[in-house]
Amino acid sequence: MIRNGENLGLFHAPAERGKKDYSLELAPLHVAPGHVYLLGDNRDVSHDSRLMGQVPLEDVVGKVTG
Structure with missing residues (x-):
């Protein structure tokens, strides 16, 4: 994943959970x-x-805290 030109790699997806x-x-x-x-x-x-x-951001009703 690339965000604003910065390569973030698989971005928190363990390799065994993204093989397809x-x-x-x-x-x-x-x-x-x-x-x-x-x-x-x-x-x-x-x-x-x-x-x-x-x-849409208006549909987001919570925040991940952990």
Whole structure:
């Protein structure tokens, strides 16, 4: 994953949870203002923004704290 030109690697996805092609490659995309792009840490089976698209910030109702 690359954020603003910085390569973040697999970004907290353990290698054993991202072995399928669709988990290892993602076409470059621009996250729209006011939206987030969600990626699960169990990439091969996560239902995240790769399937459901970007999420409007107004739909985010909590924060991860741990």
